[in-house]
């Protein structure tokens with residue numbers, strides 16, 4: 001794994017200044033880059049609080065304390081992670097209580113919340129109380145894809161750091177190992193998190209891309225049987241939640257590409273022809289809003305296939 005201090009020098013140096021000025025806040029939100037890089041950054045921040053060999057306020061990342069944190073073996077550094085589609089209020093309450101119990105008195109405690117965008121409103125509001133009235137030495141680090149996904153009340157009460165999105169050579173190499181071509185890997189990483197991309201092999205990713213394009217072309221021609229494409233071409237490639245996320249990421253990008261083509265902007269990623277040529281701009285925008293609603297439904301656990309069939313019917317009209 002590339003060292004975080006070399007990977008994200010800008011945010012690291014900003015933190016160094018904050019630490020040296022003794023201006024550390026009790027709540028941070030870190031977005032952009034990938035879930036792995038965000039987590040590495042949170043670990044590094046935790047290390048700044050526990051390292052035994054700080055140099056100019058920066059952790060050496062090698063002492064026992066630093067290693068324990070990286071391995072998840074420091075009881076004062078708690079990580080919330082979930083495989084579920086949401087982080088509920090009970091999860092937040094549990095970890096807050098845990099943070100209170102494990103702390104040796106006076107010790108800094110750090111609560112890292114991975115995929116914070118998965119927090120329900122109730123969970124966010126519960127956490128908000130803690131952010132507004134910090135308990136002792138608790139520091140909360142929220143990690144998410146985009147700060148915009150968080151409640152405005154949270155955004156306004158935390159310090160936000162945007163990581164650099166430059167493609168990570170390790171992530172590209174990992175994707176190449178599962179069959180992605182280098183160019184495809186670079187492009188895919190600008191749309192989707194590496195965690196989801198690694199769940200699919202490169203051939204299937206290409207196949208999914210092709211299947212979606214074919215389906216949308218048929219929708220464009222108002223072919224009622226476009227519905228069948230979903231069954232025969234798309235669903236067989238979608239085996240789990242991660243693949244479903246990739247579908248939504250690709251679809252979002254395709255709508256953005258089509259609008260770019262309409263407005264003569266030269267920044268398309270997945271399509272370079274106007275595959276919805278029989279629809280006017282307001283309709284394309286409407287389709288993209290339908291997709292947004294579909295993704296919201298999916299997040300609240302409506303079955304993926306039902307959502308896709310519903311979209312197919314809407315896009316044929």
Ligand SMILES: [Zn+2]
Nearest residue numbers: 051060063066
């Ligand atoms: Zn250390």
